[in-house]
Amino acid sequence: MDFQPTEEQRDLRAGVRNLLAGRYGREALRASVESGVCVDRDLWRELGEAGFFALRLPEAEGGVGLGLPEAVLVFEEAGRALVPGPLVATHLAAGAVPGAAAGTAVVTASDLDGSLVAHWGEADAVLGLPGFASTPAEPVRSADPLTPLHRVASAPVPRAHRDEGALLTAALQVGSALRTLELAVRYAGEREQFGRPIGAFQAVKHLCAEMLVRAELARTAVYAAAVTGDPAETAAAKLLADEAAVRNARDCLQVHGGMGFTWEADVHLHLKRAWVRAEQWRTAAEAEELLAADLLEGAVQRVQRRPE
Incomplete structure (x- = not known):
């Protein structure tokens, strides 16, 4: 394959x-x-x-x-x-x-539980919720300024869309992880300290190398799940992609130092979006439960096939 x-x-x-x-x-x-x-x-x-x-x-x-x-x-x-x-x-x-x-x-x-909806006020429709315009919605504070959230009584996502939604969200996370890697490497090559680019220092090299491994591992998992369509592989892809997006954004902040916390830098927007996406379609806890169930089922099947 x-x-x-x-x-x-x-x-x-x-x-x-x-x-x-x-x-x-x-x-x-x-x-x-x-x-x-x-x-x-x-x-x-x-x-x-x-x-x-x-x-x-x-x-x-x-x-x-x-x-x-x-x-x-x-x-x-x-x-x-x-x-x-x-x-x-x-x-x-x-x-x-x-x-x-x-x-x-x-x-x-x-x-997730059918109660938290993003972009409620900007949407023309909600999946699985006909006539949503008359549904009461309460604004909820969001970490990401570009992802407004509302809590509603019930708006369950159709089960047929859950895995696909998780995989596409994982792909968004991978893109963010790769972008923060680019931002970190570029800044490390431009910012000088003690007369040398900070990218020449071993600690910064290690951070960037770890970011690359994290992003590529997640990207490989997402691509594989897209080809196989396996629910367990999709769960693993979401788990890895969420971790890559959040941790890469944090490491990118560290490479930037104090500059990373300023409004002029884009990395804080990536971190805030990564936090929100990590809670969408499938959380880490849900992905871990699904993977554990899949591993257990596989172990049971192997035992049942074992000759007595």
């Missing part, structure tokens, strides 16, 4: 990176934070026109006709650019909610 992206998949990833670099670069990210407008409707439509949301919708239904391996590549790029909004839920709603595939509708979903 080959987990390496094909030439067509690499071209797809490059195309999405170029689109986001031109349309949602650092200035646009900062403008979103300062304005408090988390979902750019024009950008949402452009993503729809580019096939971002309809990527896995069959061609007969107006989609691109690709699969999860291609989806994780484009979501990785969205995570790298820190594009805000309910990207995962809108993608999952393509073909089921009018306008989702084209990007003319913003669709969100509840997280």
